[in-house]
Amino acid sequence: DQQVKQNSPSLSVQEGRISILNCDYTNSMFDYFLWYKKYPAEGPTFLISISSIKDKNEDGRFTVFLNKSAKHLSLHIVPSQPGDSAVYFCAAGAGTASKLTFGTGTRLQVTL
Amino acid sequence: SAVISQKPSRDICQRGTSLTIQCQVDSQVTMMFWYRQQPGQSLTLIATANQGSEATYESGFVIDKFPISRPNLTFSTLTVSNMSPEDSSIYLCSVEGSGGYTFGSGTRLTVV
Numbered sequence: 740d741q742q743v744k745q746n747s748p749s750l751s752v753q754e755g756r757i758s759i760l761n762c763d764y765t766n767s768m769f770d771y772f773l774w775y776k777k778y779p780a781e782g783p784t785f786l787i788s789i790s791s792i793k794d795k796n797e798d799g800r801f802t803v804f805l806n807k808s809a810k811h812l813s814l815h816i817v818p819s820q821p822g823d824s825a826v827y828f829c830a831a832g833a834g835t836a837s838k839l840t841f842g843t844g845t846r847l848q849v850t851l
Numbered sequence: 852s853a854v855i856s857q858k859p860s861r862d863i864c865q866r867g868t869s870l871t872i873q874c875q876v877d878s879q880v881t882m883m884f885w886y887r888q889q890p891g892q893s894l895t896l897i898a899t900a901n902q903g904s905e906a907t908y909e910s911g912f913v914i915d916k917f918p919i920s921r922p923n924l925t926f927s928t929l930t931v932s933n934m935s936p937e938d939s940s941i942y943l944c945s946v947e948g949s950g951g952y953t954f955g956s957g958t959r960l961t962v963v
Binding site for chain 1: 852855857884892893894895896899909943945948951952953954955956957959
């Protein structure tokens with residue numbers, strides 16, 4: 740049972756345009772959501788998080804939107820840069836210091 | 852945020868042998884998490900390690916196969932025992948920090 744789903748395994752976006760990565764979850768106990776970026780041969784790097792009391796969190800070029808009623812979150816990257824090319828994982832947790840459940844990842848390719 | 856040193860970064864092992872992976876954190880942390888990422892799949896939590904107590908294992912993972920040590924608040928090891936080719940994966944440790952979780956750089960294990 741995949742509680743966190745990233746239905747798009749890959750996404751290609753032109754440099755300067757917006758990248759939108761989507762994530763759906765099924766467990767209504769999740770109250771904390773995170774996005775990670777992973778380059779090959781490296782561990783995941785934390786990007787941005789959002790708690791269930793918010794519906795938007797912004798950090799520079801990265802914005803995460805949470806739609807609790809739809810159990811859906813998205814990561815917007817604008818403007819997209821070639822260095823953003825990586826695999827992006829969304830993750831969800833229930834309560835602080837809880838285990839994280841990860842999606843399967845979306846490979847983003849930002850083209851020139 | 853915490854900095855994690857994980858080693859080895861990669862290894863090729865014979866089936867039936869064991870490999871111990873180490874994670875050293877530059878600050879004291881209560882909980883450390885061990886994950887596995889099998890080829891083409893998401894990160895899956897193996898166990899949560901608290902200092903001074905037995906690790907808590909997720910469904911599908913057992914202590915005999917993945918013994919964990921947590922001798923102090925900055926260090927943990929995960930052993931992959933009696934390895935088979937199905938254990939070929941990336942193994943990562945993680946700790947919770949401000950704003951999110953920090954991951955080690957991962958250990959890429961190939962069992963032949």
